[in-house]
Amino acid sequence: MNASIREQFPILNQNVNGHPLVYLDSAATSQKPRQVIEAIKAYYEHDNSNVHRGVHTLGSRATDAYEGAREKVARFIGAKSTKEIVFTRGTTTALNLVASSYGPSAVGEGDEIVVTQMEHHSNFIPWQQLAKRTGATLKFIPLQKDGRITVEDAEATITDRTKIVAIAYVSNVMGVTHPVKEIAAIAHRHGAVIVVDGAQSTPHMKVDVQDLDCDFYALSAHKMCGPTGIGALYGRRALLEKMEPVEFGGEMIDDVGLYDSTWKELPWKFEGGTPIIAGAVGLGAAIDFLEEIGMDEIHRHEIKLAAYAEQRLSEVEGLTIFGPRGREVGLVTFNLGDVHPHDVATVLDSEGIAIRAGHHCCQPLMRWLEVSSTARASLYLYNTEEDIDRLVSALIRTKEYFADAIG
Template identity: 50%
Template sequence: MATSTSEAVAVEGREPWDVERIREDFPVLRQTVHGKPLVYLDNAATAQKPLAVIDAERNFYLRDNANVHRGVHALSERATRAYEEVRTKVQRLLNAREAREIVFVRGTTEAINLVAATYGRKNVQAGDEILISAMEHHSNIVPWQMLCEEKGARLRVAPINDRGELMLDEYEKLLGSRVKLVAVTHVSNVLGTINPLPEIVALAHQRGIPVLVDGAQAAPHLKVDVQQIDCDFYAFSSHKVFGPTGIGALYGKARLLEAMPPYQGGGDMISSVTFEKTLYNVIPYKFEAGTPNIAATIGLGAAIDYLERIGLERIARQERELLVYATESLSRIPGLRIIGTAREKAAVISFVMDGIHPHDIGTVLDQEGVAIRTGHHCAQPLMEWFGIPATARASFAFYNTQEEVETLVRSIEKVKEIFQ
């Protein structure tokens, strides 16, 4: 039913882009909701999973299930090898220097909490400051607030302009001598803004301040290169890059990770334990106490393989076309205003409509089979900055089509009919 977003773009050494073929990899997309074909535009909340990911998890339980880093038996060796291979895949995905710089966590939220609880507790003292931006998700606000409260430190916020772009000059002014860490998002989950990370990091590093990047919304859309960005920490979630929920990764520069105290205590994070003293394991295991989510990690590995097979550059190009088309189409609707018009944007469009609450938009769209997110998107301070209680948000993935954008537009017309 859907047509290709861009007909047969021949890419060197690759098959032409065939969105219908790609959609076949995602069984969940083949369904109707309230009698209408599902149009899934809530990818920024969580992305759908290709069969390759679903099969990988299933096959792990069918054939290889054993605990990792423990047994000498064949299954445990297989499980351990598969688990550690994914660490190497994540290293490659982020272009980290070494695999031991990749720590498996439950997701971006846990990654940020890990840094706050270890690096933060050790290095932030009373009177110090942590600098974030006005467009952060609650998960890159609250862990720092908790740390500041504990330490008597202060949370500072770099402002954004009307387009939803970080004001670099204001940011630079806030980089005072008391700032111990900058924590900033790569891509805003509400505005779609892509932050100029190399500049943000360089300005902080000139003053010796490390930078943590929340990459939850960037990893599915962009080719991330932590060495080029030169950030000190980078966090992302598997479920937003078409992998399973419950797993994610924290990248940290080896030098920093080694100097950090452990996160949680337990098995696997130790090298020896007596009742008097425990010696901690080397990185990254020092931060991975307890049996991890092995099956989901294997699933994440399959998701990375899948993404690399399609090609992150092609994904970025397809999504850019969708973003341009959707932005133009939505902009033509009278009374609709797009929130977040940064010059560098990922395929996320937040919008509000005159006199119609986002919640009501969401309900009507759902009846048309169109899944979007409505609400504050875990970014209440950002909503306040724009003076709105909530937005409606359509967020795209490479499996979305121009026809789906058209369905979105038609459904919004229906919203207007009801509430006129």
């Protein structure tokens, strides 16, 4: 990845606490390239209007931009139709929509919902609560010692009583890619649907929902160079057609009577109220940006960087890396001896290095790992080997600092 790409991210050209910024927290949110920022600015300066309603020029332009972004999302993830793309506030909202709308009609007492212990809370709590409301049983595909799940364990966990399988394509802690396509085949063989949390996969690799054969797929714009506050849900058209909306108001109605109402066709029946128009514009621009570079090229860059990060971090005495060796994504989770991850992150921040520390919205996984929290360095297309060298040098100084403080 050449330096010209990094230069397209204005925020990276600054000092933090007297040091050049090293941003290693893209799994939480990515930075935004200039063309995304400018696309949002241009929308507000030239096209700002509500969509689908007005017949004036600004309304037509805004509608074209909004629906054009939907077309880009559909193409980007391989959906058959824009009718299968519902704009949401992000992955969390998309997953909750499936759990709240599809879930109660599909799951009853005695049925099973299958997840893993490593799910982000947004793909864990909705199914946990659905199981509590319906009397269904929540089951877990077991984790191997290195944090992976296997097709064999999925086969043993999913049964004819399973109605929903919910799994992340990529773990936001363990740095592993799950065998979603194979698990989808198992789920379908047992008559279940599979829901995929794509928050950590969509920004980093080529995704084809038809090849995966998933029934639902959720993504967030802010993790893929787009703005916060918008994402999308892909759903098979036949399933979305049967689902009822969970938010009611303007935009999503066909006809409103005194005692009953009818809804618009897909996907608009799930998009009540004024939508996140500028966000959709930004998401569309982000997809353009990523496609110009190429998802395969982005993935190759990250895998190379992740291997380098794993090698360099392994040189730090007393540092524990979580997850299997041989990174599948640009993410390394670790702890530095007995130093609390929050203290590690604070010292690194004093040197201009931004990492994430905490439970990463994965408390069941933290308990499985037998830790309360971890530190995480996550990489993206704008990171370099020099960023990793800065991280390693700072970690060594952090360790020395706390050794001196304790001693």
